[in-house]
Every structure is written in structure tokens, then in C-alpha cells.
Amino acid sequence: MKTVTFAILEGNQEKYNEIEILLAKMDGVERALIDLNDGDLKxxxxxxIIDTSQVKQAIESQGSIIKEIKE
Incomplete structure (x- = not known):
């Protein structure tokens, strides 16, 4: 298992929920949680099964901008 933190630039509760739901449905993703205070998505x-770039593409497909990736 690998854990990566994506710092997402701005967002709201609804957008965060959409991202969590999308990632949870992806093969290979075990857990996806967003800290509502700072927008960090772990x-x-x-x-x-899946790599960091595929996760990044899925997040960006929801219209979110990733400002930093911590591996």
C-alpha cells in the first residue's frame, strides 16, 4: 500500500464529497479522505493496480487543481 497526500487548491464540501466518492469507486483505492480545514486529500x-498519476487525473477530472503532491 502507498499513501499520497494531494493538496487541493480551494474547494467546498460538495466538491470534496464528489472527489472522495469517485476515488472510492476506483480499483486499487483503499481509502480517500479530505481534511476539510486545509484541503489535503490523503x-x-x-x-x-493504480498509480499516483491515475489518482491525480481522477482528481483533476472533477475540476480540482492540485497545488502539491506529497509522496
Whole structure:
């Protein structure tokens, strides 16, 4: 398992919920939780099934801008 934190630039509760739901449905993603205070999204996933770039693309497909990725 790998855990990566994506710092998301601005957002709201509804947008955060959409991102969490989308990621939870993806094969290989075990957990996706957003800290509502700072917009940090922690994603735990199986590197054999999915990689960081695929998770990043999914987040950006929801219209969110990622300002930093911490691996």
C-alpha cells in the first residue's frame, strides 16, 4: 500500500464529497479522505493496480487543481 497526500487548491464540501466518492469507486483505492480545514486529500492505494498519476487525473477530472503532491 502507498499513501499520497494531494493538496487541493480551494474547494467546498460538495466538491470534496464528489472527489472522495469517485476515488472510492476506483480499483486499487483503499481509502480517500479530505481534511476539510486545509484541503489535503490523503489517498491510500495499491500500487500494483493504480498509480499516483491515475489518482491525480481522477482528481483533476472533477475540476480540482492540485497545488502539491506529497509522496
Amino acid at each position: 489517498v491510500e492505494f495499491n500500487e500494483v
